[in-house]
Amino acid sequence: MIIIPAQCRAARGLLGWSQQDLSCKAEVARKTIADFELGLVNPYPRTLRDVVAAFDAGGIEFTSAVDGVHGPGVRLKWCGVENARVKETSMQA
DSSP, X not given: OOOOHHHHHHHHHHHTOOHHHHXXXXXXXXXXXXXXXXXXXXXXXXXXXXXXXXXXXXXXXXXXXXXXXXOOEEEEOSSOHHHHHHHHHHHHO
């Protein structure tokens, strides 16, 4: 799956992850993530796979663009390990 910089930023926002959090979870340099989100670089396909896999494990699902309807997007999966933890933390607050 190919994601765009805005999807990466949005996914981090949904999970409350910093660039450093994503860097650790995807085992990708923080600078690579920062540069990608700024549109300065196009990471290698392997790097994007690692980023998408980290988001997938965190409970994120990426949606594709549909011509004339909407652009690419991001949403939380209904169930996921990180999702459950986020919901649990929210309920305790």
